[in-house]
Amino acid sequence: MGWLSKITAGLKRSAQGVAQAVKVSLNLHAKLTPELYDALEAALLAADCGVPSTHRILPELEAAGLPEPLTEQALKDHLATLLATYLKPLQQPLVWSGTGPTVILLAGVNGSGKTTTAGKLAAQYAAAGKGVVVAAADTFRAAAAEQLAVWATRAADTASSKGWVRLVQASSNGADSAGVAYRAVEQALAQQAEVVIIDTAGRLPNRSDLLAELPKVMRVVQKLLPAAPHHRWLVLDGMLGQATLPQVAEFDKQIGLTGLVVTKLDSSGKAGFLVALGQQPNPLPVHYVGFGESLDDIGPFDATAFARGLAGLPE
Numbered sequence: 001m002g003w004l005s006k007i008t009a010g011l012k013r014s015a016q017g018v019a020q021a022v023k024v025s026l027n028l029h030a031k032l033t034p035e036l037y038d039a040l041e042a043a044l045l046a047a048d049c050g051v052p053s054t055h056r057i058l059p060e061l062e063a064a065g066l067p068e069p070l071t072e073q074a075l076k077d078h079l080a081t082l083l084a085t086y087l088k089p090l091q092q093p094l095v096w097s098g099t100g101p102t103v104i105l106l107a108g109v110n111g112s113g114k115t116t117t118a119g120k121l122a123a124q125y126a127a128a129g130k131g132v133v134v135a136a137a138d139t140f141r142a143a144a145a146e147q148l149a150v151w152a153t154r155a156a157d158t159a160s161s162k163g164w165v166r167l168v169q170a171s172s173n174g175a176d177s178a179g180v181a182y183r184a185v186e187q188a189l190a191q192q193a194e195v196v197i198i199d200t201a202g203r204l205p206n207r208s209d210l211l212a213e214l215p216k217v218m219r220v221v222q223k224l225l226p227a228a229p230h231h232r233w234l235v236l237d238g239m240l241g242q243a244t245l246p247q248v249a250e251f252d253k254q255i256g257l258t259g260l261v262v263t264k265l266d267s268s269g270k271a272g273f274l275v276a277l278g279q280q281p282n283p284l285p286v287h288y289v290g291f292g293e294s295l296d297d298i299g300p301f302d303a304t305a306f307a308r309g310l311a312g313l314p315e
Ligand SMILES: Nc1nc2c(ncn2[C@@H]2O[C@H](COP(=O)(O)OP(=O)(O)OP(=O)(O)O)[C@@H](O)[C@H]2O)c(=O)[nH]1
Pocket: 108, 109, 110, 111, 112, 113, 114, 115, 116, 117, 138, 144, 200, 201, 202, 203, 263, 264, 265, 266, 267, 290, 291, 292, 293, 297
């Protein structure tokens, strides 16, 4: 299955409400009746598109000049086109550092999917022929480095002939995460890696003691590479929908986020929160979306495929 099909198929849970509303109503009346309008409103809200976006999308859908008799396909196509315009601001190209390794710092609350994302991205970059250093900078949990080591091994197994993956971890228990990040960048420079991925410990944004660790990680890697970390991504649990939005502001305050990764969308009924996200002033780009726990279950965000998935359409 191609990546865009994985996005559309993976959004099935979030698209359920729309699919049901459309099917039931259009079987009775082949047009956008007030009942269908209300059912779509409920479905978009249930998918966590948010009140402001939902209340803009539906009048636009009504004004779009829908054909009569209205078919399921035509309605979903129009809805997908509208949703895509709302999601488009989130789709921005990923820029690689021109000189030396590109350093990616992954941050987020506990269990959002940081380590899984670090592993999957390492695999993708290595499969594309890049040298990748993965830093196990989560020094809070003893098992964290082991978990990342398993991913690093899997990633190394799927590397192309030019690609490679190396893990840098703490040399002793309770070591400083900034020290691990520093050694990772040092190794990347020495071995001419193209990417460094720094996995960090989960932390709640209201724990200022833990949050202070991230700026420290940034400061030490900047001693080796002044522009690093080039990317500072917040990993969001897609199952939580709009409830994750306050985290964006909190982490941004600490480390100046450059983008987002949204995980667990395969298990989420609230993937529509990206529509709400896209309507915020100056939204951060969503660089990757995750749809499962296998190596190839992550890929770039695509607004059109995402919109089609939310509308219950295939790629
Ligand atoms: N279904 C699904 N599960 C995922 C996805 N990404 C991560 N998970 C699962 O979510 C759980 C947490 O993932 P981790 O990668 O360990 O999360 P973390 O942010 O590193 O967690 P901490 O280090 O404890 O803060 C694991 O059971 C993963 O398998 C995804 O895209 N889809």
